[in-house]
Amino acid sequence: MTSDSHNSLHRTPVLDVQDLRTYFHTRSGLVKAVDGVSFSVARGETLGIVGESGSGKSITALSIMRLLPQPAGRIAGGRVILAGEDLLTKSEAEMRSIRGSRVSMILQDPMTSLDPLFTIGDQVAEPIRAHGRASGKGILDRAIEMLRLVKIPSPEARMNSYPHEISGGMRQRIVSAMAIACEPQLLIADEPTTSLDVTIQAQLISLLKELQERLGLAMIIITHDFSVVSRICHRVAVMYAGRIVESTDVQTLFRNPQHPYTVALLKSLPQLGADIQRLQTIGGQPPDLRNLPNGCSFAPRCTHATERCHQQYPAEVMVAEGHVVSCHMLETSSAIK
Amino acid sequence: MMASNTLDSAIGMRSPDELAPAPLIRVLNLQKHYHLADGVLGAGGKGLVKAVDGVSFNIRKGQTVSLVGESGCGKTTTAKNVLLVERATGGTITFAGQDVSTFDRLELRRFRRSVQAVFQDPFSSLNPRMKVLDIIAEPIDVHQPLSSMERKSRVAELMAKVGLGLAAGDSYPHEFSGGQRQRIAIARAMALQPELIVLDEPVSSLDVSVRAQVTNLLRDLQEETGQSYLLIAHDLAMVHYMSDIICVMYLGKIVEMASSQELYLRPQHPYTQALFAAALPYDPSQPIDNIVLGGEIPSPLNPPSGCHFHPRCPHAMPRCKEDPPQLQELASGHHVACHLHGNL
Numbered sequence: 001m002t003s004d005s006h007n008s009l010h011r012t013p014v015l016d017v018q019d020l021r022t023y024f025h026t027r028s029g030l031v032k033a034v035d036g037v038s039f040s041v042a043r044g045e046t047l048g049i050v051g052e053s054g055s056g057k058s059i060t061a062l063s064i065m066r067l068l069p070q071p072a073g074r075i076a077g078g079r080v081i082l083a084g085e086d087l088l089t090k091s092e093a094e095m096r097s098i099r100g101s102r103v104s105m106i107l108q109d110p111m112t113s114l115d116p117l118f119t120i121g122d123q124v125a126e127p128i129r130a131h132g133r134a135s136g137k138g139i140l141d142r143a144i145e146m147l148r149l150v151k152i153p154s155p156e157a158r159m160n161s162y163p164h165e166i167s168g169g170m171r172q173r174i175v176s177a178m179a180i181a182c183e184p185q186l187l188i189a190d191e192p193t194t195s196l197d198v199t200i201q202a203q204l205i206s207l208l209k210e211l212q213e214r215l216g217l218a219m220i221i222i223t224h225d226f227s228v229v230s231r232i233c234h235r236v237a238v239m240y241a242g243r244i245v246e247s248t249d250v251q252t253l254f255r256n257p258q259h260p261y262t263v264a265l266l267k268s269l270p271q272l273g274a275d276i277q278r279l280q281t282i283g284g285q286p287p288d289l290r291n292l293p294n295g296c297s298f299a300p301r302c303t304h305a306t307e308r309c310h311q312q313y314p315a316e317v318m319v320a321e322g323h324v325v326s327c328h329m330l331e332t333s334s335a336i337k
Numbered sequence: 338m339m340a341s342n343t344l345d346s347a348i349g350m351r352s353p354d355e356l357a358p359a360p361l362i363r364v365l366n367l368q369k370h371y372h373l374a375d376g377v378l379g380a381g382g383k384g385l386v387k388a389v390d391g392v393s394f395n396i397r398k399g400q401t402v403s404l405v406g407e408s409g410c411g412k413t414t415t416a417k418n419v420l421l422v423e424r425a426t427g428g429t430i431t432f433a434g435q436d437v438s439t440f441d442r443l444e445l446r447r448f449r450r451s452v453q454a455v456f457q458d459p460f461s462s463l464n465p466r467m468k469v470l471d472i473i474a475e476p477i478d479v480h481q482p483l484s485s486m487e488r489k490s491r492v493a494e495l496m497a498k499v500g501l502g503l504a505a506g507d508s509y510p511h512e513f514s515g516g517q518r519q520r521i522a523i524a525r526a527m528a529l530q531p532e533l534i535v536l537d538e539p540v541s542s543l544d545v546s547v548r549a550q551v552t553n554l555l556r557d558l559q560e561e562t563g564q565s566y567l568l569i570a571h572d573l574a575m576v577h578y579m580s581d582i583i584c585v586m587y588l589g590k591i592v593e594m595a596s597s598q599e600l601y602l603r604p605q606h607p608y609t610q611a612l613f614a615a616a617l618p619y620d621p622s623q624p625i626d627n628i629v630l631g632g633e634i635p636s637p638l639n640p641p642s643g644c645h646f647h648p649r650c651p652h653a654m655p656r657c658k659e660d661p662p663q664l665q666e667l668a669s670g671h672h673v674a675c676h677l678h679g680n681l
């Protein structure tokens with residue numbers, strides 16, 4: 001929950017993403033889905049990437065995994081450094097041995113990430129077998145151990161069940177078991193709780209936290225849900241139209257957000273307990289990536305926008321230790337902060 | 338079966354001596370049981386899903402009543418019954434004092450004009466081959482055809498009301514974003530000046546930054562027209578903000594019902610408490626009430642005995658396994674079905 005204990009662990013990042021650019025070539029033109037994104041995640045740390053649909057958060061994750069839709073998606077630049085090695089220079093064969101073993105991923109819908117024709121046991125055993133983490137009877141033993149780790153009741157019996165026989169919450173646990181079966185350094189979870197009921201979401205969040213502590217995972221949680229962020233993340237990067245507009249520790253994000261988009265977004269959410277007469281709204285619509293405005297992408301919806309915002313994209317400003325914001329408004333005042 | 342006079346006090350009558358008008362919709366002991374055809378277990382007996390099992394609530398003019406709960410709790414089935422898309426297998430629904438099961442063709446037509454719906458996904462609820470103008474005008478064309486001049490001006494009026502530019506009329510749904518499509522769906526629902534609009538997760542498919550726009554729009558329109566809402570949603574913060582009365586459902590039954598503020602301040606049922614705990618405060622420096630419910634939502638095909646919630650309840654007592662608790666009034670307008678409260 002606190003950021004202090006994590007800042008000290010910091011700076012031997014497991015993952016270091018530098019100036020990542022992912023473009024899509026579509027019939028209606030070039031779409032810069034991710035346009036110069038940089039962040040890092042340390043061991044035992046959870047980074048939240050928050051944003052709306054089209055902000056580029058999922059494409060960022062798929063770029064790290066090198067799983068972009070082909071041939072439209074192309075990584076146009078940047079570096080994705082996992083424990084000292086740039087993943088963008090790896091061959092497809094090398095990537096295959098990295099995915100599921102050193103980096104793994106949990107997707108939103110557990111029904112589509114499990115194969116309906118194979119048993120739970122087959123599927124949890126698959127990464128263990130494929131990456132040679134055990135052999136013979138050892139594979140099944142390890143699979144059962146994984147199911148126990150994600151708190152599946154009577155794991156031996158569950159090994160023979162098929163995905164359709166279990167609930168959504170349990171399926172997401174199975175997917176989590178597959179993801180951690182080879183003890184990855186980095187776990188990326190893309191909207192892991194979105195398809196689950198509220199009380200089941202709470203269960204999965206506490207499971208992910210426990211797994212992280214136990215295995216020392218570096219985690220990236222991609223979500224649009226600020227209550228998930230507040231519960232599980234240490235640091236947060238807010239994305240808008242393919243770029244990170246603000247990044248800071250989770251406490252600061254909620255207490256002292258600086259970018260007008262973050263501020264407006266947090267104010268527009270109904271909060272339990274607060275007696276709000278009326279929700280504040282953000283005018284306009286999320287931008288069309290094929291037709292981004294010049295200058296700051298948020299400027300057309302921003303109540304503080306000036307002439308300059310419409311012409312030039314703002315540089316990153318460090319407003320406090322570990323708190324970086326891209327906004328012209330803060331450029332002048334940065335010296336004081 | 339619940340005495341209806343205790344129910345009335347739950348619903349909107351803030352002071353008992355106040356003479357409240359008859360509710361617009363009165364749902365009394367609604368049941369919707371589905372028989373599973375050709376099940377291995379045979380008809381009747383265990384092959385029976387009690388999707389809605391004895392649900393009662395009222396909706397008054399200008400009120401927003403919400404049904405909240407997790408998947409399988411029966412909230413959508415209840416709404417479908419209120420819309421008369423599904424026909425109840427037990428209990429009664431009255432609309433403006435008349436039992437809906439006695440409606441003749443004309444009365445049913447009148448009902449369909451007065452009760453409209455807005456669904457979750459505006460990508461599938463709008464016909465992609467129709468122009469926005471025709472989508473919004475369709476209920477008018479069906480129920481009270483207007484001359485083309487009048488039709489045009491009525492649609493323009495509706496579009497202005499929901500904040501769509503006039504030019505939008507000649508476009509097709511795919512040209513709009515989710516938030517704007519939901520505005521189109523709301524304009525269509527309002528075309529016949531209905532008395533009740535059923536809102537089934539109206540903002541949950543929208544981008545976070547446009548949810549507040551649509552939520553505020555719904556509230557403004559209600560203030561202007563006095564229409565009632567039956568809201569189905571799972572986001573408690575949103576429900577709390579929108580509703581007058583909240584009904585919390587679990588496996589086909591209402592387990593707690595109270596005014597929005599009362600329910601938030603004094604949730605009594607352990608399930609309601611867990612739902613509120615899961616809908617966290619956003620400020621991570623606030624202490625998190627860490628009630629993580631164990632277990633899964635049981636299958637409605639084979640619900641637990643007694644109180645359906647007892648296998649997951651942190652306070653379950655032996656009695657909860659056998660004796661299903663009845664909904665009873667704890668404080669004025671606050672109803673709970675739990676053995677921890679009262680002594681029925």
